[in-house]
Amino acid sequence: MRHPKVKPEHRPHRYADGTIRIGGEIYGVAAEIDDPDGWVWAALTLMDGSRTAEEVVTRLGQEFPALRARAARSVVEQLIASGYLEEAGAVPPPELAAREADRYSRNHAFFRRVDLTPREHGWEAQLRLRNARVVVLGLGGTGGHAAWALTAAGAGRLHCVDPDVVELSNLSRQMLYGEADIGRAKAEVAVRRLRAVNSDVTVTGERRRAGSQEELAEIIAGADMLALCADEPGGHVLRVWANRACAAAGIPWAGGGYNGPLVTAGLYRPGHPCYECVSAGEQARRRPGTPVDLGGPGVLPTSAGISGLLVAHAVISEITGVPDLVPGRVSGLNLIAPDQLIDVRHPSRPDCPVCGDAARRKAGLDREMNHTQNPD
Structure with missing residues (x-):
């Protein structure tokens, strides 16, 4: 400096x-x-x-x-x-057009304040976000807000996936759609709306359902991160598929949602406690026989919006490193008891096939082999 x-x-x-x-x-x-x-x-x-x-x-x-x-x-x-x-006097890098520097000036101010790593020009976080490819799976209440926030923040390439069409009951919480969109594919409408938000972001979409772990792996192929905002088929089952598909692809993922007034988001990164270990740890903490409710139809636009924005924040933080959030953790809040913050953390199970001891050793060996074959 x-x-x-x-x-x-x-x-x-x-x-x-x-x-x-x-x-x-x-x-x-x-x-x-x-x-x-x-x-x-x-x-x-x-x-x-x-x-x-x-x-x-x-x-x-x-x-x-x-x-x-x-x-x-x-x-x-x-x-x-x-x-x-x-x-002093640092200017935006040449990779950013003047319009982008103006558009993201408030992002820059946020990153400048939060990032305590000395930087050359202070736009490094924005450039990392600009060069990222993110898949948003599920474009409902959580996913619509997450996709909007990622587009507005300048995620370089956003791929939006959802199998459904817009229904009247969606309009109370799903910000990307209006009455004229009823009956149209959510993915199609979302892409059009998001492109209008930020023409500097490449937004693509497809009407598709992830029906298996293999299909989910196809959807995230080539992505840097997954924002999981869907709840079908079966919330836990889909999260397990995402957990394993992302681990196999070597990419992080974030997921979130709402359960009445409870709003949560989780961030998972290879090499850290995975979703299945956090879920198993939380289940073991409960009294035996306690049912686990992962969500339902009760939602306000506020709870849907907060859940989506928490997911987007987790994605932005993971991609940019600002702030450096702790992975393998679920956090959130209770909208009827704001002092009851949610913070769920559990260690990896030694025998977990995704993040356990054997899985970490295998990942380390794979990295060493890739480095030997591709030393650059």
Whole structure:
């Protein structure tokens, strides 16, 4: 970083005792720094983008004669490595057209604030999203909102899959359709609407039902990630198919939905606890004989929308790494008891064929063989 400056979202504050607060009040991003001698505050003040990092080191040495050059350089280097600074005057990369930079300027501000990894220009997350191919399976209440959010955010290629036609009862929660669409294939209508949202995203679709794990594997072939928003055939069965098909393809997936006021989304990545292990762990935690209800017809547009947006957020986070969400976890909320947050995590079962010890060893061997055959 040649001309470092503090990101505007992380403008520091100094307390009376000399402690520095940087990163605002956001949990997981903000930090407090003990600065009894005032070195860090002076460095942050100097790093306004008008000086090189080496010039800041020199000025620190001049202001604090007792501060050795090595220590001054260490202060500057640690601040740069913290992720609270950015390169002054950085411009969008040439891969992004001016219209895209304008369209995604708010995305950029979000990533800049949340991403604490030093970057060359700050658009790296957007470029990763732009280069991704995502399959959205199921275009109902959850899937429609997820597909819209991914399109609006700039996922480069989006493939939308659903077997159904639009019905009147869909319109209370499925945002992509209107009364004039009743009787039309959801995939066809969704593609048309999503293309109108963002012409810079390549949106495709097909009217198709995933009737087996093999068919699901065909649908996700070539994708970077799956957003599973369908609930047929059988919610758990379909999730198991997705779990195994995505593991075989070596890609992550996110899935979510609603069960009355409960809204959840889960993120799964190869090499981490899989859906089947999380599901088995949660089942074992319940009292024997307790029925498991994975959803039903009770839904409001709010619960459908939140579930879809949580799935989209999981997909965006997994693709960009910002924020780096924990995989193998289901999270969500209860809309009638907002203080009851949902956070379900369970370890991999050693004998799990998807993420257990043997599966991880096999995946490691496969990666080694691929690297040997394709060293580049």
